[in-house]
Amino acid sequence: MIIETISYLCTRCQSANIYKNGHNKSGNAQFRCKDCGRSSVLKPKIKYTEEQKELMINTYLERGSLRGMQRLFGVAPQTLMGWIKKSKQQEIE
Missing domain, CATH: 1.10.10 (Arc Repressor Mutant, subunit A)
Structure with a gap:
């Protein structure tokens, strides 16, 4: 069995010290950084060109x-x- 692990980093400070912090209106999972306090979505659903x-x-x-x-x-x-x-x-x- 192959297990693949993905580690995410904070979009502001590049810290790996983040945790899941609920969902936004679009249903995307939000994450919060314990180091800098930024709350953001790691993979936004809608992107406009x-x-x-x-x-x-x-x-x-x-x-x-x-x-x-x-x-x-x-x-x-x-x-x-x-x-x-x-x-x-x-x-x-």
């Missing part, structure tokens, strides 16, 4: 509503607003 993010941001900038964006693309309004704020900061720099 840069092209998808750009399409959503451009649709919003063309006067699309947040609720319409949520229905159309399935993205949370808070996530979309975070992307828009980041894109505006990048334009300034």
Whole structure:
């Protein structure tokens, strides 16, 4: 019998001293680091490509509503607003 063990590290401090800390709204397992206190998901389910993010941001900038964006693309309004704020900061720099 072959037994495979996977050891995970904290995404911030790279410590192996982490423990399972429940689940988030998407159902992903959350982990908490005992050293730095960061709580994060090790394997997020939903990933958006840069092209998808750009399409959503451009649709919003063309006067699309947040609720319409949520229905159309399935993205949370808070996530979309975070992307828009980041894109505006990048334009300034």
